[in-house]
Amino acid sequence: MDREELPPETPGEVTGGTAAEAPDEGAARRYRARVWGGAARSLWRPSVDGTVGGRLRELADWTDAAGLADADLDAYGDGLVEALEERVAEELGMPAAVFFPTGTMAQQVALRCWAGRTGNPVVALHPLAHPEVHEDDAFRTVSGLRTVHPTDAPRLPTAEEVRDHPEPFGTLMLELPLRDAGFVLPSWEELTATVEAAREREAVVHFDGARLWESATHFGRPLAEIAGLADSVYVSFYKSLDGLSGAVLAGPEDLVEEARVWLHRYGGLLFQQYPAALAVLRGLDTELPRLPSYVAHARVVAGALGDALAEEGGPGWFRVHPEVPHTHQFQVWLPYEPDVLTAASLALTERTGTCLFRRWFSPGAGGPPGVAVTEVTVAAPGLEWTAEDVRKAVRDFLALVRG
Secondary structure, three states, X not given: OOOOOOOOOOOOOOOOOOHHHOOOHHHHHHHHHHHXXXXXXXXXXXXXXXXXXXHHHHHHHHHHHOOOOOOOOOOOOOOHHHHHHHHHHHHHOOOEEEEEOOHHHHHHHHHHHHHHHHOOOEEEOOOOOHHHHOOOOHHHHOOOOEEEOOOOOOOOOOHHHHHHOOOOOOEEEEEOOEHHHOOEOOOHHHHHHHHHHHHHOOOEEEEXXXXXXXXXXXXXXXXXXXXXXXXXXXXXXXXOOOOOOOEEEEEOHHHHHHHHHHHHHOOOOOOOOHHHHHHHHHHHHHOHHHHHHHHHHHHHHHHHHHHHHHHHOOOOOOEEEOOOOOOOEEEEEEOOOHHHXXXXXXXXXXXXXXXXXXXXXXXXXXXXXOOEEEEEEOOHHHHHOOHHHHHHHHXXXXXXXXX
């Protein structure tokens, strides 16, 4: 699972004290969650920061306001789930869509269906793509698929790399944006050329659109035009739309009908899913229209972070990546051990009530030692931050890092 599907900080009860006093890492994790979740100021408030009662009341209030309080309950994918599928298919300009409990399942099914139709079980994708990094080798173990990598550069493959790859493949999968490379996107011209190169090889194209919703600003195109480049698209609901869970696979009607069969076979045909469906419908109404403003302000925040880090000169080396974010999420790299920076992030919130960063991580296998990376998300709470607010928070954070 990735760092969002299993949130690094899961809320829960602790009995007081500080993270340093916590008897084990589970208690320390819960303590961090309470501190960051209770911050007076934050760039982003993930849904896991809330409480059961608070989340249920918010959803009930929206359900009343939307006139859905008297809607029929669903059973095995009808009712509200069907309404959600139709809504998402319309948003993406696709003929049909099917709701899945997880994106991992949705993409497993999509790619095994395409493998059966093309007669080729090989999927071309990036080595940093979600199925390669976060799914415990499920493609191979569960679905019998094999992967090849047109490039290992920290970006999506170019048309030339797709066209010249020496091994045949039946499907090209493109993650938009490529999260583990820094939420990066190609240009519109690069994307269309890459898709065309796959078509020249008679391969189908599948978009991992877990974060497709916030990519429209970068491309300067409506969602339907972006999704229309692909043969099928998966989109997630809990990442950017503040849903509880779930995903949709959208594409041709015959593919979607086949996917429904595999949904059942994979154990994903749940008896009732109306809370998840309602949360998604709310996100489509409330969060989707606001995503362009989050992307625009993420660029302000990233610029102020870079300026402050350069002005302070304390870290010596740093990186804000991309310098101009492609979505409302980006990376920050600093030359310290992850534990040092996580402790400073926690201390900043404890002392000032401001949550600038959360957990920091090592860059993974092959990454340089003594360097840590974190992901920054800018959403509704972050719109209140000015560039000076960001610079001050960076100064306070670095003072804690230096001790």
